[in-house]
Amino acid sequence: MNQLTYRLEPNDAERLVVQQAIENYIQSFLTQLPSLPAFVDTPDKGAGLLESPISENPIPIDQALALLKKEVDEPGINSASGGHLGYIPGGGLYYSGLGDYLAAATNKYAGIFFSAPGAVRMENQLLRWMAGLIGFPENAAGNLTSGGSIASLIALATARDAQNITSRLIPDAVVYTTAHAHHCLDKALRIAGLGECPVRYIPMDEQYRMQPEALSEAITQDKAAGLTPWLIIASAGTTDVGAIDPLQAIAAIAREHSLWYHVDAAYGGFFALATSGKSRLAGIELADSVVMDPHKGLFIPYGSGAVLIKNQKQAAETHHYQAHYMQDALSAIEEASPADLSPELSKHFRGLRLWLPLKLHGVAAFREALEEKLTLARYAYAQLQQLPGFETPVEPELSVVIFRYVPQQEAMDTNAFNQKLIKAVQADGRVFLSSTMLEDRFMLRMAILSFRTHQPTIDLALTILQEKAKELELNWEA
Missing domain, CATH: 3.40.640.10 (Type I PLP-dependent aspartate aminotransferase-like (Major domain))
Incomplete structure (x- = not known):
């Protein structure tokens, strides 16, 4: 029998090396996660992955993980981040990964x-x-x-x-x-x-x-x-x-x-x-x-x-x-x-x-986490109502908060302003927000559903929104 067929069955020592490398990668990722950006817009958007095509010969695990980190995990939305407040965030529980x-x-x-x-x-x-x-x-x-x-x-x-x-x-x-x-x-x-x-x-x-x-x-x-x-x-x-x-x-x-x-x-x-x-x-x-x-x-x-x-x-x-x-x-x-x-x-x-x-x-841990998200949505809604320039037309029933900024200068188009505001927040990268349309109004959304999102994350998002809105008003170009 062709001995190459046995390569698909690594022995105990080989399995342990790869498993340990992957576990080290995951532990490093989770340890660094609180300081990682929620969004990164890289120039090549992971295209460097294509420079390592699928081939006849294997590569070592450290090389594979390096590709994964640079070309897959870093670009785009960091879905594991508590700063992911766009769309409806998905989860990423560690024990679920072990279940998989x-x-x-x-x-x-x-x-x-x-x-x-x-x-x-x-x-x-x-x-x-x-x-x-x-x-x-x-x-x-x-x-x-x-x-x-x-x-x-x-x-x-x-x-x-x-x-x-x-x-x-x-x-x-x-x-x-x-x-x-x-x-x-x-x-x-x-x-x-x-x-x-x-x-x-x-x-x-x-x-x-x-x-x-x-x-x-x-x-x-x-x-x-x-x-x-x-x-x-x-x-x-x-x-x-x-x-x-x-x-x-x-x-x-x-x-x-x-x-x-x-x-x-x-x-x-x-x-x-x-x-x-x-x-x-x-x-x-x-x-x-x-x-x-x-x-x-x-x-x-x-x-x-x-x-x-x-x-x-x-x-x-x-x-x-x-x-x-x-x-x-x-x-x-x-x-x-x-x-x-x-x-x-x-x-x-x-x-x-x-x-x-x-x-x-x-189950109690999940119940408490969900209750926290409802509380955070009410908190974010109340805070936005107090911030000058921000408009909150919909009271949140669950954990999505909808809002926009209305600039003081009439010459500034409100929809155009908010389109630039969401881009500025995303480019900042510390949190990620998304947008939608309500009739003809361009609105921003804060979707609070990551188990890693807590009040400091919401406070950071509110601070960034105020900073970016002020910068845009000071440097507005139609």
Whole structure:
């Protein structure tokens, strides 16, 4: 046998050398993290990686790690930083990384119960725990996904079949949501073959929440016109401003008209753990399906979403499969297999990256961290209201704070000023903020959801905003 094939199986000593080098790299990164910038805009943006092409011959671990550090970890947003206050920050718990290491090394196939009964039990246990958080029944269907996009696709495909939306009905099958619904939902509709469905964007109130009266009126009008309303999509934490739609009122309308009720709680769902957050999500338990992302509210690394569907039978009817080569696995029915509730067959054992930190930290630590983020958002909002020139049009319901700076000189265009302000903050690099549009207003966003973000980080961000706004006013060029 060709001895080269054995190179893929390093011995004990070789494994230890590489493992120690990687662990040293990680420990150094975590030790330095508090002083590292939250954003770095390098000239080549990691293009130096291409100067070391994939080749026939190996390179030493120290050389590989040097490439990783310079070309991958340094440029762009430092997602592990507590200064990452843009978009909706992802997590990066250390124990989750160890969970991924364990999952990859043991390589359990967690798609079907027959193959890995313990792994499937673990993932289903986590999903039942999530169901309990939002008031879903214990026997609800669920799946740990790569993120909110695939979770939304699973939910909307299930809704399509449960509502009997066949191809002939699609052009007249109406969907109801708001203009602030996440774009992955529109993408999921298109991928699920529902791109021709009319979509009604229901008006929002001054806090950017769906107006139930307008929803009810739209459904009634569409029915009178001979159309087929079938799906309402509400948000429990919009990306733009963190708004929570009136979930209970929308649920009542969905029941009245027999529509599928989906709640996108990818960002906001896990605030149900926090004492002050749970009441804000009242009504989420009335949904037919809910999406919530552990890589947001539970601080797990990117690639961790979840979908919960109240009726397991409906989810299975959309996603189950059979194949002759899988006949040995068909008798194992003690637990629902993820492959029967999702488009995925081959899948990463995602449960371990969530189970391990929950077990090692305990749920109370997550509850306290989420409560802190809600407190920090209220703090940032209150501080911005006191700062001259800053405008805060939306009171935060969760942990997104929306604002802009209105310059004193009328000759300064407010939108242009804030576009320059966000670029100045990002170029500074100590914190990273993002922006959005509210109607025709260019707004800045402070999204507070990193477990490493604490009050000194918020104070630093506020200081930088004041400094950069003052510099821009003094040196303004239209």
